[in-house]
Amino acid sequence: MKDEEDRPTLPDLADLWQETMNWQPEAGQHAQFQSFYELILESNRQLNLTRITEPSEFWEKHLWDSLRGISRLLPSPPSLFRAIDIGTGAGIPGVPVAIVRPDWEVTLLDSTRKKISFVQSAVDTLKLENIKTAVDRVEQIGHDRHHREQYDLGLIRAVATASVCAEYTLPLLKVGGLAILYRGQWTDEEAQGLAVAVEQLGGTIEATDAFVTPLTHSTRHCIYLRKIATTSTMFPRTIGIPTQDPL
Template sequence: MTLSSSSAGTLPTQLEIWQKTLSWQPTEDQLAQFQRLYEHILEANQQLNLTRITEPLEFWEKHLWDSLAGIASMLRLEALAEETALQPMQGIDIGTGAGFPGVPVAIARPHWTVTLTDSTRKKITYLEKLTADLGLMNTRTVVGRAETLGQEKQHRDRYDLAMIRAVGPASVCAEYTLPLLRVGGLAVLYRGQWSEEDTKALEPAVETLGGEVASVESWATPLTGGVRNCLYLRKVGPTPREFPRLPGVPTQRPL
């Protein structure tokens, strides 16, 4: 399918696709926040080069839908719960860049708190303005590298959910995420192609970090049929104190 829009600059609502694929639909207020997010990024993109994905349908699929597909099982579970039974969660988005997946998750789950982290001060300054303009009261921003945050008391063992869409070896992403989680917490690693052999190769590193591969979910994106995978790593025990290693070491010497 060719991505195009008869209303340039306006995101599609796609309520039926949201419901069919994720068992969730945005409210009118959330649709308005998605639209403002899109407009904000298009404007800032001229100075900050945040994303090459700027067409409305492509932005909807590759940034909004893709971000929330990673938490689809949680959306489905919460769709079955009473409003009063919804549990607040502490989430962290590592290397958030332009705010994905963290900002769409914060919009969709207002009862969660999402910490947006990036090592680039300029991007975090932008995200502070963005989240203020969107009226998001459930986000925090932190400048820092994952290797450093994972050794800091205010972040280590603190989160229920750690998300990472960064490109890089999965073992590196595991070393970035698992130290930040409480025991029982879940890391979500957004990936493109993935295989059973990749899972088997990853398992020893995850075990070293106090985790296990809980599941691997595969799907096709709803408009273009692109292949996407998400790895879900459950933290089942403490992460040894030496992890994460010093900045740069995980990428130079992956587990």
């Protein structure tokens, strides 16, 4: 075991949290972020969970970026509701979200069993009782009555094109629910294509949030989709079809 002083340590950066989100994590939440970071580093060689391992880069690209997407929901009063992180991988953005919103029930979904096994182990170590994990394809659970139209919030990051992400998320949301698509660059052409897809899925583009990351000053976008009508039972289409033939 490494000595305490040899452990990579995440920067605190409370002022940056406050400046960029009008919010900052409590000491206990920061400690959980640190423990989560260490668990990822320990398992990363075997599982290839992330290429982002340097402390400041991890803080910005995994923790800050994850929470920037839900920043408009962070200061809100506690309200028990259900969120799902689709294609969670190493548990991002779902684990950071669950840490800062312990009143939410967060489901972490991935089709790779080894990744979900890691995430479940991390969840157990961190004692995050508000997290559930699932190994499955989103095209399948989108037709499962335990998941279809059962969620208030859908998170999807670095998974596929925006229209495919919409087809994955909107069938899982209740009417009135919100999907957050985490994107890098964003073009008018992509926006037009997404609008066409979202209309077929019972949704609308509520907002497009462009922002710059606080350390590397990279441009990022979060696209917010509001579900306004029940999604047709033809969606999501069968495994592989959404990516092969986007709406």
